[in-house]
Amino acid sequence: LGAGNMKVLVIGDSYGLPRYAKDSFNVELDYAGTYPEQLRRMLIAHFAEDICLVNRCRHANTSLSLIKGEANEIEFLRPDYTILQLGLVDLWPAEGRRIWPLYSEQYGRDPWVTPDEYKNNLQLFIKFANSRGSKVILVNSPPVSKPHLLKHTGLEKKIAQYNNLLARLAPGAKGSLLDWHESVKCLAERNIFGSDGIHPTREASKLLARLLLQQIISFEEEAGNG
DSSP: OOTTOEEEEEEEOGGGSOEEOTTSSSEEEOGGGSHHHHHHHHHHHHHOSOEEEEEOOOTTOOGGGGGTTTHHHHHHHOOSEEEEEOOHHHHSOSTTOOSOOSSGGGTTOSSSSOHHHHHHHHHHHHHHHHHTTOEEEEEOOOOOOHHHHHHSTTHHHHHHHHHHHHHHHGGGSSEEEEOHHHHGGGSOHHHHBOTTSSSBOHHHHHHHHHHHHHHHHHHHHHHHHO
């Protein structure tokens, strides 16, 4: 990459990955439809230059990964922008989980990451990213469909609690908060949720990518005027 090429790092959970439809082997969202890939294409179209976007979204990923090695991605890539989309897996009730945690210390815990741990993991990572010149964009946890809220008592309040923690962290970061929880509600519910009632549709992924693009454009304009 040349000196003028933008580098973007996305760290998230399965919200940013392709997936099969619930209870089938039909592809519901291919990689081209995920928000990181849609963002990459939008950035290329807008800035008319090569964009290096590294997608570090992983199934069952939590903020614990931020202090378990993701700092290496910052050190090696030195991204201009780091997008953090984590939280829903951190807070999700243990009852009914169908996946194993990525780290052994999370086995048997409910939730896998407590609010205090979530805050501390993010603070440490954001501070390190800032020290390496990376601006941070924080994406909060999305809403989930009504069946999940009915199944898990208190889930809506827990999402609000973790999102409020994220909102309080944002002013201290060289970045900003993208309030995805509210922004996605401009879409009809059928266009928000995939078949599992959690993960985004292609349309929702496109909206998230567009909002992230706007954030980055705003940062670039500020830098140009500085």
